[in-house]
Amino acid sequence: MSRTVRPVVTGLGVVAPTGNDVAEHWEATCAGKGSLGVISRFDPSGYPSRVAGEVSGFDAARHVPSRLLRETDPMTHYAFVAAEQALADSGIDLDALADLDTAVITANSSGGVEFGQRELQKLYAEGPHAVGAYMSIAWFYAATTGQLSIRHGMRGPCGVMVAEQAGGLDVLAQTRRVLAGGTRFVLGGGTDASLSPYGLVCQLSTGLLADGDQPDRAYLPFDAAAHGYVPGEGGGMFTLEDLTVARVRGAARIYGEVAGYAATTDPRPGSDREPGLRRAIRLALDDARVRADEVDVVFADGAGIAAADRQEAEAITAVFGARGVPVTVPKTMTGRLYAGGAALDVVTALLTIRDGVVPPTVNITDPAGYGRDLDLVRDRARELPVRTALVLARGYGGFNAAAVLTAVR
Amino acid sequence: MSELTIDQLKQIMLLCSGVDDGVDLSGDITDQQFRELGYDSLAVLEMASQLQREYKLEIPDEAIEELNSPGDVLRYVNGKLAVA
Numbered sequence: 001m002s003r004t005v006r007p008v009v010t011g012l013g014v015v016a017p018t019g020n021d022v023a024e025h026w027e028a029t030c031a032g033k034g035s036l037g038v039i040s041r042f043d044p045s046g047y048p049s050r051v052a053g054e055v056s057g058f059d060a061a062r063h064v065p066s067r068l069l070r071e072t073d074p075m076t077h078y079a080f081v082a083a084e085q086a087l088a089d090s091g092i093d094l095d096a097l098a099d100l101d102t103a104v105i106t107a108n109s110s111g112g113v114e115f116g117q118r119e120l121q122k123l124y125a126e127g128p129h130a131v132g133a134y135m136s137i138a139w140f141y142a143a144t145t146g147q148l149s150i151r152h153g154m155r156g157p158c159g160v161m162v163a164e165q166a167g168g169l170d171v172l173a174q175t176r177r178v179l180a181g182g183t184r185f186v187l188g189g190g191t192d193a194s195l196s197p198y199g200l201v202c203q204l205s206t207g208l209l210a211d212g213d214q215p216d217r218a219y220l221p222f223d224a225a226a227h228g229y230v231p232g233e234g235g236g237m238f239t240l241e242d243l244t245v246a247r248v249r250g251a252a253r254i255y256g257e258v259a260g261y262a263a264t265t266d267p268r269p270g271s272d273r274e275p276g277l278r279r280a281i282r283l284a285l286d287d288a289r290v291r292a293d294e295v296d297v298v299f300a301d302g303a304g305i306a307a308a309d310r311q312e313a314e315a316i317t318a319v320f321g322a323r324g325v326p327v328t329v330p331k332t333m334t335g336r337l338y339a340g341g342a343a344l345d346v347v348t349a350l351l352t353i354r355d356g357v358v359p360p361t362v363n364i365t366d367p368a369g370y371g372r373d374l375d376l377v378r379d380r381a382r383e384l385p386v387r388t389a390l391v392l393a394r395g396y397g398g399f400n401a402a403a404v405l406t407a408v409r
Numbered sequence: 410m411s412e413l414t415i416d417q418l419k420q421i422m423l424l425c426s427g428v429d430d431g432v433d434l435s436g437d438i439t440d441q442q443f444r445e446l447g448y449d450s451l452a453v454l455e456m457a458s459q460l461q462r463e464y465k466l467e468i469p470d471e472a473i474e475e476l477n478s479p480g481d482v483l484r485y486v487n488g489k490l491a492v493a
Contacts, residue, residue: 066427067447129462132425133455 005179007172007258008408010251011090011239012347013082015191017053017232017334021085025344026351029359030381034333036215036230041195049209051218052195053232053335071134072147073112074233075193078340079144080151082237083187087152090239091252092185094152103156103183104148105174106237107167107190107339109395112139113199120198148187156183161190161339164395165301166263168235168342169403173261175240184245189237190343203231206396208305216363219336221302221329222309222371223364229304232331235340236347243408255350259388259406260288266398276400277301278315281390284402285319288388292320295404296386297358297377299345301394302329304336306368308394313370316392323375326382329361342393346403349389353407358382413464413486415439418479421459426452439480460486466493 012022017035019025028035036053044050060069060077063084069077087094094102116139122130137143142160149158157178161170168190175186194203203209210218210228219230238255246254262283264276285292298316303309316327330348331337337344352358358377367376387407394400419434428434429447438446443453457473460466460482466489476482 065430066423067429067432067452068427070425070427071451129458133451133458137451 005176006243007176007179007240008243008246009238009240009255009258009350010246010253011086011092012255012350013085013089013237014344014347015055015058015078015082016234016236016337016340016344017055020055020058020081022347029330029333029348030357032333032360032362032379032381034215034362036218036335038213038215039195042197047200047204048211049200049204050213051210051215051230053230054195055234068147068151071138072143073115073138073193075108075110075112075191076144076147078191078193078234079106079148079189079237082189082191082235083148086187086189086237086239089253092239094154097184099153099155101156101184102154102186103178104145104154104158104187105161105171105178106145106148106188107161107171107343108141108144108192109162109164109167109339110192110194110199111141112143113194113202114196115139117196117198144191152187154187157181163399163401164338164397165336165341166393166395166399166401167339168346169261169391169393169401170263171343172258172346172403173263176258176261179240179242184241186240187237188240189235190339191235192338192340193233194231194338195233210304219304219332220363221300221304221332221361222313222367222374222376224366224368226304226306226309226368230335232335232337233340234344235337236344238347254408256353256405257408258403260284260290260404261402262287263399263401266400275311275315276398277312277392277394278318280400280402281315281319281392284390284404288404288406290388290404290406295320295325295388295390296384297352297389298325298327299349299389299391300327300329301392302331303394309368310370312392312394313374317373322373325375326358326377326384327374328358328377330359332362342391342401345391345393346405349391349405352389353386353405356383356385358384358386412490413483415479415483418482421456422448425455425459439483440478442478464490
């Protein structure tokens with residue numbers, strides 16, 4: 001990969017259970033204010049898993065014309081608004097750039113399931129003629145990238161990364177590639193929204209969701225009582241450009257640099273080969289030319305499933321030593337947002353670098369044996385100067401990704 | 410079925426596809442191009458599909474391609490309704 005570009009983040013946007021803008025999200029996250037609750041979007045009483053992290057108080061119509069809302073799913077509505085925030089934050093004047101010099105790269109994992117459910121219901125209740133034409137463009141993974149590209153006239157090398165949770169970090173790698181190819185400005189990130197009955201049923205099929213309806217006992221990564229994860233919706237968006245380009249245009253803020261990245265895949269189930277996460281961490285640190293002892297905090301994936309938690313704790317411990325680095329899982333406040341999860345962690349990690357505050361992991365009361373090898377930042381935020389943050393993401397199906405974010409001197 | 414009026418068509422456009430920023434459907438839009446009003450080919454397809462259901466019509470794809478303005482739609486639909 002080209003070393004000639006230094007991708008830096010110059011604008012941030014958030015629509016998530018913790019808040020519908022960056023300030024709201026960051027305040028709630030630092031305060032350890034969890035946003036998990038019993039699903040309110042529909043009656044969940046007939047389903048075994050009833051806790052989720054829902055976006056609330058969100059009014060897309062205030063920001064987006066009805067013309068666009070009608071043809072898009074909530075996953076795209078969240079992205080419209082978070083993208084607008086990130087673009088405004090970056091101070092970019094898109095009119096001053098050729099549209100082919102700008103690109104949109106988002107992660108997506110669930111597709112537009114709420115929209116899809118509505119149209120499928122029309123199909124089996126009324127027949128094929130009742131299915132709306134917008135079904136053809138609303139549900140699929142690239143819908144959000146396409147809509148953002150059209151809305152903002154960003155027509156360069158756009159793309160969509162599909163690797164469940166890992167996709168949010170894969171966006172950073174794809175961004176680095178297109179910046180190295182000469183693209184000047186990238187709108188990146190990821191959102192998902194799968195909290196409809198159909199969406200929930202699709203997720204239940206993995207057997208990995210936490211049962212029950214107790215928001216503070218449902219999603220407990222690295223805890224002895226870990227028994228699954230809680231789904232959430234929303235995500236984060238950010239703007240990326242090469243450091244020199246950002247400086248020349250006089251970008252108001254440089255939140256941090258994407259200094260390193262790596263992705264690996266796990267061996268097939270049942271194999272006795274080592275899972276891929278440790279190698280992803282090693283490769284990302286090497287790529288960033290950062291030593292393990294220079295990493296100030298790790299944003300863990302925090303699957304909330306004992307076997308996966310153990311793998312992750314072992315990988316972190318293998319690289320950093322027992323209790324060798326502060327580790328946190330702010331996802332415990334939002335649930336796992338699928339493609340939006342790692343994208344939101346990137347935003348949160350950059351705010352951690354900005355403010356020197358590591359947000360906490362909440363609801364953990366009894367760390368498992370492997371969890372005790374981690375210096376888990378629990379319950380309350382920890383003030384700590386942070387120059388280098390490592391963000392980990394593991395996607396269903398064996399995807400591992402690791403990204404190293406550093407303060408820009 | 411009584412004939413399709415411009416106001417009914419506007420309602421269908423709003424219901425199916427909403428309205429873009431800076432577009433005013435309340436004026437005389439009969440002879441404006443759909444594209445200028447912010448409605449792309451998919452929006453016209455969606456509108457045609459709704460008209461077919463509401464007015465029990467069949468509008469073949471080739472005919473939909475020729476519907477470039479609200480006026481085109483009124484003429485086409487009301488022509489069909491008159492024959493029926």
